Amino acid sequence: MLAKRIVPCLDVREGKVVKGVQFRDHEIVGDIVPLAARYAAEGADELVFYDITASAHDRVIDKSWVSRVAEQIDIPFCVAGGIKTIEQAREKLAFGADKISINSPALSDPSLISRLQDEFGRQCIVIGIDSFYDTASDSYKVKQFTGDEAATKDTQWFTQDWVEEVQKRGCGEIVLNVMNQDGVRGGYDIKQLSMVRAICDVPLIASGGAGTMAHFKEVFELAQVDAALAASVFHKGIIDIGELKHYLHNQNIAIRL
């Protein structure tokens, strides 16, 4: 049976893993490869590296860390952040990334998705979506440029429509990040994720809100997502990946131990 995936996300800046509060005041947590290796050894099924250097500053930076990760790590990994062109995507994939994740640039130019799919195949094209509950319209909408607080803006896309659009254009997987609960650790937004699951024919990764092991059980059982992504609960040692996977296994969820 296909296992549900546990996916730690690491923020990377200038070749180091960092953590920040509300996208500000980043402090260096450590080197990428040893942290990635630790997560892999603890049982992570996949890793996401979110390159925040790239998204905040539009300049050429050293990407050799992607190659160093590929040399050392024997589980799949995805690189997100700052990929706007076919060439930037090719570089990451050539260095050994299994997938690339696109968010804001796809909103600016949706044809990027189809062009990436034509070039590399849909299996390595992940679309990240930052979705929030808009009380005024009582609906879910998509935000853009969330990596930079000053640049963050609402888009005209309703989340459902954008989810349909990116699939039509050929993405292979969707990461739905629910803004309202991100960082609060109050649980995944089950209602919204279930709504998206119903219209999502590609694998769906839940992101935002994980605080306890029960939250993971909930999101797999109730929202039927394929994978659950989390950052702070793993970085801060609130949840140990190995323990989480044994817990989920004991709850009869398909898990690779």
Added chain:
Amino acid sequence: MTDLAVSSINDNDDITVIIDTGCANLNSVRFAFERLNANIKVTDDFDVIRSATRVVLPGVGTAGAAMAGLQQKGLVTLISSLTQPVMGVCLGMQMLASVSNEHGGRDNKAINCLGLVPTDIGDLDSKGLPLPHMGWNQISVTDHPLFEGIEDGSYVYFVHGYRAPISEYTLASCTYGENFSAAIGKDNFFGVQFHPEKSAAVGAKILQNFLNMGKAQ
């Protein structure tokens, strides 16, 4: 001859070639073998491929583009003539088959593949489950040397939307909606649909099994 002497001869002469197909990301496969201290060459040189101890046919992208790449480099006849162990990975496995019905190209025509394992590649019928089939799934294995020491129910990493059906050439199977071949093979040609290079310890064991094949006795 002592054991030591045998192993030193093997180290010098034992070469695993990864065929440079021109369009694939070859680094992940190369790195995985290097983690096992294998002597790896990535090349499209006919003589080097012919003299290899064993050969890996990697593949990422679409069947049409990958076959066009092999034809362009004149590798189709060469690969078919090889007598040492040849392992295809993911799309590389699918290229060993007779025909691929992957329609990720300009038209809807079936693509002629290498025809080394007589089976046809078609759509994976996931019976409504999300596609592509992406993530860690369990395999059931046969007693092929590639799966020595691998238990039924072991998890390996898959990413694909097309598959080889279950047939007499199935070496390992998996279920995602339908049952399909996780590995196929005939004679010295075999391939795995999943990515052993991304399948943690289980994948490393499978790659080590491959490295144990074709050794000078």
